[in-house]
Amino acid sequence: MAIQPKKHEMPVQDAKVRARNFEEVALGYDEKTAVAEAQRCLNCKNRPCVSGCPVNIAIPEFISKVKTGEFEEAYKIISASSSLPAVCGRVCPQETQCESKCTLGIKFEPVGIGRLERFVADYHNGRSGEKAELPAPNGHKVAVIGSGPSGLTCAGDLAKKGYKVNVFEALHTAGGVLVYGIPEFRLPKSIVKQEVEALKSYGVEIDTNVVVGKTLTVDELFDMGFEAVFIGSGAGLPRFMGIPGESLKGVYSANEFLTRSNLMKAYKEGSDTPIMHAKHVVVVGGGNVAMDAARTALRLGAESVRIVYRRSMAELPARREEVEHAEEEGIVFDVLRNPVEIIGYHDPENKRDPKNGFVTGVKVIRCELGEPDEKGRRRPVEIPGSEYVIDADCVIMSIGTSPNPLIKNTTDGLEVNRRGGIVVEESTGKTSKEGVYAGGDAVTGAATVILAMGAGKTAAKAIDEYLRSR
Amino acid sequence: MYEIISKRTLNPTVTMMDIYAPLVAKKAEPGQFIILRVDEEGERIPLTVAGYDRAAGTVKIIFQIVGATTMKLDRKNVGECLADFCGPLGRATETDGLGKVCIVGGGVGCAIALPVAQKLHSLGCEVHSVIGFRNKDLLILEDEFRACSARLDVMTDDGSYGRKGVVTEPLKEALEGGEKYDMVIAIGPLVMMKFVVATARPFGVPVTVSMNPIMIDGTGMCGGCRLTVGGSTKFACVDGPDFDGYEVDFDEAMERSRMYSDFEARAREEACNLFKKEVE
Numbered sequence: 001m002a003i004q005p006k007k008h009e010m011p012v013q014d015a016k017v018r019a020r021n022f023e024e025v026a027l028g029y030d031e032k033t034a035v036a037e038a039q040r041c042l043n044c045k046n047r048p049c050v051s052g053c054p055v056n057i058a059i060p061e062f063i064s065k066v067k068t069g070e071f072e073e074a075y076k077i078i079s080a081s082s083s084l085p086a087v088c089g090r091v092c093p094q095e096t097q098c099e100s101k102c103t104l105g106i107k108f109e110p111v112g113i114g115r116l117e118r119f120v121a122d123y124h125n126g127r128s129g130e131k132a133e134l135p136a137p138n139g140h141k142v143a144v145i146g147s148g149p150s151g152l153t154c155a156g157d158l159a160k161k162g163y164k165v166n167v168f169e170a171l172h173t174a175g176g177v178l179v180y181g182i183p184e185f186r187l188p189k190s191i192v193k194q195e196v197e198a199l200k201s202y203g204v205e206i207d208t209n210v211v212v213g214k215t216l217t218v219d220e221l222f223d224m225g226f227e228a229v230f231i232g233s234g235a236g237l238p239r240f241m242g243i244p245g246e247s248l249k250g251v252y253s254a255n256e257f258l259t260r261s262n263l264m265k266a267y268k269e270g271s272d273t274p275i276m277h278a279k280h281v282v283v284v285g286g287g288n289v290a291m292d293a294a295r296t297a298l299r300l301g302a303e304s305v306r307i308v309y310r311r312s313m314a315e316l317p318a319r320r321e322e323v324e325h326a327e328e329e330g331i332v333f334d335v336l337r338n339p340v341e342i343i344g345y346h347d348p349e350n351k352r353d354p355k356n357g358f359v360t361g362v363k364v365i366r367c368e369l370g371e372p373d374e375k376g377r378r379r380p381v382e383i384p385g386s387e388y389v390i391d392a393d394c395v396i397m398s399i400g401t402s403p404n405p406l407i408k409n410t411t412d413g414l415e416v417n418r419r420g421g422i423v424v425e426e427s428t429g430k431t432s433k434e435g436v437y438a439g440g441d442a443v444t445g446a447a448t449v450i451l452a453m454g455a456g457k458t459a460a461k462a463i464d465e466y467l468r469s470r
Numbered sequence: 471m472y473e474i475i476s477k478r479t480l481n482p483t484v485t486m487m488d489i490y491a492p493l494v495a496k497k498a499e500p501g502q503f504i505i506l507r508v509d510e511e512g513e514r515i516p517l518t519v520a521g522y523d524r525a526a527g528t529v530k531i532i533f534q535i536v537g538a539t540t541m542k543l544d545r546k547n548v549g550e551c552l553a554d555f556c557g558p559l560g561r562a563t564e565t566d567g568l569g570k571v572c573i574v575g576g577g578v579g580c581a582i583a584l585p586v587a588q589k590l591h592s593l594g595c596e597v598h599s600v601i602g603f604r605n606k607d608l609l610i611l612e613d614e615f616r617a618c619s620a621r622l623d624v625m626t627d628d629g630s631y632g633r634k635g636v637v638t639e640p641l642k643e644a645l646e647g648g649e650k651y652d653m654v655i656a657i658g659p660l661v662m663m664k665f666v667v668a669t670a671r672p673f674g675v676p677v678t679v680s681m682n683p684i685m686i687d688g689t690g691m692c693g694g695c696r697l698t699v700g701g702s703t704k705f706a707c708v709d710g711p712d713f714d715g716y717e718v719d720f721d722e723a724m725e726r727s728r729m730y731s732d733f734e735a736r737a738r739e740e741a742c743n744l745f746k747k748e749v750e
Contacts, residue, residue: 170689172507172514172554180691209556211689215493238693240703247703247722249729253693259686264513272513272539273686274733354732357725404690405708 005108008037010115015328019298022184022267025325026090034119038066040104041111048101049113054454057081059098059113066116075124078117083156083199084149084453086125086191087178089118092450093319125194134203138162140467143226145212145407148176149449150440151232152199153456159202161464166226168210173263176234177449180263181255181289183296213406218414218436228435228463231422232456235441236404240397241284245342250276250359254285254293254398261296278394281305282362284339285398286315291322293396294331305331306390310338310367310380337364338380340387342395361389400446421445429459437463471551475528480610483535484578485544486520491555492527500585501563501680501712504529505688507554508542515539516685518582518711519558532581537734559688560711563678565589568652570596572644574637574666576658577603580611582680583657591618599623600640606631637662638669645673653678656715660727664720677715681706683723684730698722
């Protein structure tokens, strides 16, 4: 039988319809399509896909089970390596990870590994009535700070080994960036909740409203009887560009805009939390967070949404599928442009004019690509005299974050780097402080969900070895 | 869940509650704040700590009924619980090494100023307090301030109680009279704090102000509470809420505080209509 050269299409909501609702964009494979896609896998000997996965899921093995319709068996194989399969199947950048290594991909499109992972996880979650087998408690306690991807992964892996794990979460809901950052239309919150409940069934306890560094300190966690601590406190304060006008009304950080919409449900009518329903929105930045902010603004009713990014389309750091989805929905990419000023309304005659202090536009300058920088990405060079103004009533800055200072400031002996990221030994996640491990954005600065999960997994293994050796 | 242990109406628009939150009570210091949600669908609002009882595990909050959420909070009674109560957040007010301090409180800001005054008093500092209100009906915490202040001036805008005038008047008189304060601590409406700074400036007295901008997470994540202080961007939730009054860009902060005034006005109207229905 000839191999189908292309991946089976992912059914999606029509672009015009979905651009105005918050329901999930991608609808997922049905059983028949999943089996057919699985049959594209060559089951090659050297399994390059596995090395492309930060948590080393046994990919060919789970795909073989999908081929034969043994979906629950497939789920068991995935969940042996991943604590959040339904999440990863949706938000991982597979095209640069597992799928980029796929042997089939040399000649054709690679196997749709991410789509199959999502199918298997959804199949399981839709049917699970089975109680998780509780591991025998080993009598040791570990504290995990933060319930985002790295914390949940670390907690899950340790709980499955018999540790008593408490997760301390600063916000009122567990999930970290999965609930405050990634929008409903890309990752439904019901799925995050299901994954969190699955972890609780392994005995993981989640304490919300606890800000480590304020409510409790790392040292106090040890006093409370925890023998090791994992810090997965995530990204921190949003960065701004330092250009004039960033304090005008209508200028948001992507974190604030998305937190209002996602965590605080401002996208729903009647929400107590306000958000601007702007007409013309400019999002500054080219990462996944920028795509999420742009598409959220569109769904809140914007007439136009433009992404302003200083490099070209080829350098956009966002996941390819998100860029494609955004383009289909009508988001305009103003690439090779950089903001130099945000312009606001100001009526000197009428100090009480309610429009005063609100954004009216963004002045941008055109750029061209120059020599590559130390990371090999070509540097944007501004073209003198090419400035012009884009009309906008809302500007969302999505240019990254700098680490949160709360834990660093209250933990003696915890080494951080010049940027404020926690310094760890890469192979273990071990910090400079005895018994303290860290991973995710708190270490690396803004990165992806799956890299954070990989770090949580690495640390869980190291914590287990550390506590066994004592 | 965080139970309401006591509730007292201080005036028709200001309510005081003690909330059971032992982890917060253990650590809270004057100048810090908490974030609460009234119920599962509620917004997160920051309120400054107005007191704490470490042994009882309670934290005191005093809030003005200004928007939909504070109205909802005010309708909760003793024995009921709040969905979330998180803290203590922000940095505590610096109280070390102060021998003589003038505390200036305006309106409900007095609720936040009081624990600072009490702490300074307990540390042996000489506290002069100036508290101001629009009128007699809105006066709160006079006895409490009297108990911890070597000198107290009560001001009302309309002269219906105490002295008629604004809080900067007694401050100016004291400074002109040669009072040497180590610090002036101003807590109240932005415009009041701005004028306290202007009053103190010619005398070169350090002024600390307590900023309460719009906030969401309160833990250093969203950046909504940013202010310009000394020409650079600061975040009230982790860098503050106290700042050097001479460095704060008050005009910008006042502008930003009005970002959602339309939304709030609408919410208030809707909530008031609900009230009316309940009464009918």
